[in-house]
Amino acid sequence: MTRSDGWAATIDAVAIPVLAIVVALVLFGAFVAIYGVDPFAAYGLMFEGAFGSAFSWQNSLLRSAPLILTALCTALPARAGLVVIGAEGALALGGLAAAAVGHALDGANGMVTVTVMAVAAAVIGGAWVALAGALRYWRGVNETIASLLLVYIAIALFNHLVEGPLRDPASLNKPSTPPIADDAMIGAIPGFDVHWGLVTGVLLCLAFWVLIERTTIGFAIRLIGDNQKAARLAGLRLGGYVLVVCALGGAAAGLAGLYEVAAVHGQANASLLVGYGFTGILVSFLARHNPLAIIPVAILIGGIGASGGLLQRRLDLPDAAVLVLQGILFVTILASETMYGRIRWRLPSLVAARRPA
Amino acid sequence: MSNAAEALGWWGVPLAVIGGAIRVSTPFLFVSLGECLTERAGRINLGLEGTLIMGAMSGYATALHTGSPWAGVLVAGLAGLLFGLLHGAICSLPRVNDIAVGIGLMLLGTGLAFFLGKPYIQPKAPGLPAIDLGWWSSLPQVQAALKINVLFVIGVICAPVMLWWLKNARLGLVVRTVGDSADAARALGFPVIATRIWATAAGGFLAGVGGAFLSLYYPGSWSEGLSSGQGITAVALVIFARWNPMGCFYASLLFGGAGALGPALQSVGVTQGYYLFNALPYALTLAVMIIACSPRRTLAGAPGELGVTN
Amino acid sequence: MTNFTTPSRRSLLRGAAAGGLLAATGLPIGRAFAADLVVGFIYVGPRDDYGYNQAQAEGAAALKKLAGVKVVEEEKVPETIAVEKTMESMINLDGAKLLFPTSFGYYNPHMLKLAKKYPAVRFEHCGGLWTEGAPKNAGSYFGYxxxxxxxxxxxxxxxxxxxxxxxxxxxxxxxxxxxxxxxxxxxxxxxxxxxxxxxxxxxxxxxxxxxxxxxxxxxxxxxxxxxxxxxxxxxxxxxxxxxxxxxxxxxxxxxxxxxxxxxGAEWAWSGLFTSMVDAVKTGKPIPNLVRGGLKEGLVKTSxxxxxxxxxxxxxxxxxxxxxxxxxFVIFKGPLKDNKGAVVIPAGQEQGQTDLRLESMNYLVEGVLGALA
The missing domain is CATH 3.40.50.2300 (Response regulator)
Structure with a gap:
């Protein structure tokens, strides 16, 4: 029995999301068909735009890089039972800190500057999200709402500082912080168009997976997530763990801000805030908060984004088609949660075993 | 217009805040009342932002096609009802997380509204009428501030009625029991899942109506930037209001007034830090939550089944 | 400072008028033998917003009527790597040879980066300030x-x-x-x-x-x-x-x-866009910095x-x-800001081509308000 249970769980973990994606695609196809667009043309273009060529692959991977990092901001706290949706704020303040530090170190060695910028972005991002965790633990403030409110406050602070005290007077029609030096810019991975944020994201996912699944700290975090009372009875200091998961998640989102500044824009301005933090929530839930699953899910969502342009240009679909597909996908995958452990996969061996009875 | 020329100076600030409170608060009021009902039944629906936008779009489109803004309000409510039903039904499946489904429906609602709303950005639909409560004043500024939309009045009536209903009506008791303890509700023979589904659907209806207010009265047209997070804010506002419908009313007025404060202060010459003024309502909510909460007890008034307050 | 030449701009615009005329009379010049020129437009918001994006889209709509021109459009593209990829996708997948990334934030670093990478494609940006040293196949246009x-x-x-x-x-x-x-x-x-x-x-x-x-x-x-x-x-x-x-x-x-x-103060882009398409098709040079006002027909009043x-x-x-x-010169001395400081001394004028106007950082006397 236990062996077949393990089997079934593995099949569940692969088959159910794939089924949900197929259902979502069918629903989306029906939707565009009602709108008057050939669904197969849409599927074809989506594939072409997302994964149809080397260019498309790089497009999807590039878009997935910030999503992997911001998804970790929801995924890690979720393993300890917290629903944190504050990645956008950590990204904003992390990026701002990186830009400010990068400018302050103008003239220093490039590697040193980048390192200090990364530390600044991770610390600020981590501290900002840890604040939501701290409020949760010591004041009982709901972390979902608190982290959301902190996003709005962070964005206001960001705008205030970028357009006020930290503004580069030379940034005329787009208020920005002063640009960081060229040698402090993080380039693309050699031979590719994709910046190092992708590699960082993948490495962090691997590291966090090991942390959660293979260490005693991770065991404690999962225990807290499963059952707070039991964890307390086991003598765990919950507050410490809550702070750690929130800070690590926030640090990852802060690094997303770093890469936006140091690999894309070269300075901090309103273009940093395009919703990567919010899309990251989606990625984390779709990956069921499993750091390893975040990687393919982020690439999938990045691919949907990458294919949106073709849908607009070739089929005259509104830009919101991407949002609709993401919404359908999200809802079907969440609804499919209920299927886990409830499907009897008719494995040949099982069928054979049952036949005599 | 010559009398209108008389500026109010600093008096304009409180007047703008009062006027703004009335104008800006209505969507907050409807969404928060809807969310309050849903949460009292033990579910949290973060998707009301999407419902609000969907209501705004469908209401505007209906008003344009039928020529009747009230038909628009009704359709907006029905669109919200559908989204509420969807949320309620999906969350009734075992092991489905209501917060996550809410985020999904927020995306879906926003996406559908933007997708289907493209043809309605340009045309002009008939708007909702207003009641003139400022007739007694000779000041046009006062008259304008007291020009009150019927939906606001309906919302104002809804709040105490909902409060009374939750306290005294049998159905209200069912909702409260289901929200406080599913086990107790089952023991009493109350239908837990059905109650939650229709409480979410009714909440969606109210949020949809709130959206119609945005597109049909203030600011009074459909555009994709119409909601700047009012739906999400209103969800936070319910906690601020401690799940009390009258609290939702006061909190909505407060948020509306705070939203009007920034522009009003600039119009009399306070020009520094408008971003920070704009963030005031959020900071205020967080501050109230920090003061009001305690790790050792659940928040007073919080439904026991609500995952969000444990 | 102002070494972009007005004559070339004028002749360019005269060309625009001529091009418009040709299109209006419906002469199908070159339709039979020239491959379509693909022109890409990228907007930051919805293109029917009664505003900035609509003004650009109205210009694009004028191009759609031209023979031998194919217009591809994408709206609500954020000012980040998304716009780089959209431009690249228009170049690689649609074969665009002329691109109009119309939002201010598309200019630096995104459009400049892509212009270096694709020297055979012409990039025309609205509102940016092209300076010497930027790629020659990039340009910026704006109206006074x-x-x-x-x-x-x-x-x-x-x-x-x-x-x-x-x-x-x-x-x-x-x-x-x-x-x-x-x-x-x-x-x-x-x-x-x-x-x-x-x-x-x-x-x-x-x-x-x-x-x-x-x-x-x-x-x-x-x-x-x-x-x-x-x-x-x-x-x-x-x-x-x-x-x-x-x-x-x-x-x-x-x-x-x-x-x-x-x-109202309105943009009037169709003439300029038409002339740019014309220049790209015939291989004529386009000035890298195009500016103009009422006289050049880039703006108008309602x-x-x-x-x-x-x-x-x-x-x-x-x-x-x-x-x-x-x-007529708008900004001429004596001009005070609203704090009483003289910003343009008596006897001085800042004509429209004066680059100091592009970095204006004051509100004139009579404006109530302050820069945060």
Missing amino acids: IDEAQYLAGIVAGHTSKTGKLGFIAAKPIPQVLRNINAFTLGARSVNPNATTQVIFTGDWSLPVKEAEASNSLIDQGVDVLTCHVDSPKVVMETAERRGVFCSGYHVNQAPLAPKGYLT AYGPAVGEAARKQADAVKARFLDSG
Whole structure:
């Protein structure tokens, strides 16, 4: 029995999301068909735009890089039972800190500057999200709402500082912080168009997976997530763990801000805030908060984004088609949660075993 | 217009805040009342932002096609009802997380509204009428501030009625029991899942109506930037209001007034830090939550089944 | 400083007029043997927003009517790597040879980066400031819309009974300040006591905040409203509802306020776009920095509304005539800012090509408000 249970769980973990994606695609196809667009043309273009060529692959991977990092901001706290949706704020303040530090170190060695910028972005991002965790633990403030409110406050602070005290007077029609030096810019991975944020994201996912699944700290975090009372009875200091998961998640989102500044824009301005933090929530839930699953899910969502342009240009679909597909996908995958452990996969061996009875 | 020329100076600030409170608060009021009902039944629906936008779009489109803004309000409510039903039904499946489904429906609602709303950005639909409560004043500024939309009045009536209903009506008791303890509700023979589904659907209806207010009265047209997070804010506002419908009313007025404060202060010459003024309502909510909460007890008034307050 | 040559710009625009004429008469020149030129347009918001994006899209719509031109469009593209990939996708997958990334934030670093990578593609950006050293296949165009705003200010100054004008702006950046200042100077040229109260909302599209700002200004006695936000729709509609006058921006908003609409400052991109397409097709050089105002036909004013009196029309038309033969300078000394400091000394003029205007950082005397 236990062996077949393990089997079934593995099949569940692969088959159910794939089924949900197929259902979502069918629903989306029906939707565009009602709108008057050939669904197969849409599927074809989506594939072409997302994964149809080397260019498309790089497009999807590039878009997935910030999503992997911001998804970790929801995924890690979720393993300890917290629903944190504050990645956008950590990204904003992390990026701002990186830009400010990068400018302050103008003239220093490039590697040193980048390192200090990364530390600044991770610390600020981590501290900002840890604040939501701290409020949760010591004041009982709901972390979902608190982290959301902190996003709005962070964005206001960001705008205030970028357009006020930290503004580069030379940034005329787009208020920005002063640009960081060229040698402090993080380039693309050699031979590719994709910046190092992708590699960082993948490495962090691997590291966090090991942390959660293979260490005693991770065991404690999962225990807290499963059952707070039991964890307390086991003598765990919950507050410490809550702070750690929130800070690590926030640090990852802060690094997303770093890469936006140091690999894309070269300075901090309103273009940093395009919703990567919010899309990251989606990625984390779709990956069921499993750091390893975040990687393919982020690439999938990045691919949907990458294919949106073709849908607009070739089929005259509104830009919101991407949002609709993401919404359908999200809802079907969440609804499919209920299927886990409830499907009897008719494995040949099982069928054979049952036949005599 | 010559009398209108008389500026109010600093008096304009409180007047703008009062006027703004009335104008800006209505969507907050409807969404928060809807969310309050849903949460009292033990579910949290973060998707009301999407419902609000969907209501705004469908209401505007209906008003344009039928020529009747009230038909628009009704359709907006029905669109919200559908989204509420969807949320309620999906969350009734075992092991489905209501917060996550809410985020999904927020995306879906926003996406559908933007997708289907493209043809309605340009045309002009008939708007909702207003009641003139400022007739007694000779000041046009006062008259304008007291020009009150019927939906606001309906919302104002809804709040105490909902409060009374939750306290005294049998159905209200069912909702409260289901929200406080599913086990107790089952023991009493109350239908837990059905109650939650229709409480979410009714909440969606109210949020949809709130959206119609945005597109049909203030600011009074459909555009994709119409909601700047009012739906999400209103969800936070319910906690601020401690799940009390009258609290939702006061909190909505407060948020509306705070939203009007920034522009009003600039119009009399306070020009520094408008971003920070704009963030005031959020900071205020967080501050109230920090003061009001305690790790050792659940928040007073919080439904026991609500995952969000444990 | 100003070494971009006006003559080449003029000849370019003359070409535009000729191209427009050809298209209008429907001569299918080259349709049979020239492959279609693919032109890509990228917008940051919805292209039917009664505002900035719509003005660009109207220019794009003019190109769609040309023979041998195929227009591809993408809207709501954020100012980040997304726009780089959209441009690249238009080049690689659609074969675009001329791109119009129309939002300000697309310029640096995104468009400049792509222009280096694809030297055979022509990039034309709206609002940026092309400088020596930037790729030669990139260019930036913009219109002196402050000229139209100055005329709108004259009309507003004539029409306002209270002498209080209201300006709702997104952010205190040079392009916005130049409009606020030109509008105010225009109004004060007819009513030296007129003031412009300015409110910054903080972002380009915030309908509820824009409505609140409109109401606050009207409560303070303002009776002419104008704005510089992405979509002026809400400001115009609120003004009409409260029974005050309004002056449009970006495109003609008269249908939104049939009673109170005075005039407006509009973009007129179709001629320029047509001439650029023409130049790319024939291999003619396009100046890297294209600027022009009423005279060059890059901006225009909306037709006067019913509330505009005879005196206002006459004076605005007279000044417009002087703009059209280059005889009028808006920013000239003595000019004080609203803190009393002299920004342009007496006897000095800053003509439209003066680059100092592109970095304006003051509000002129008569503007109530401050830069945060």
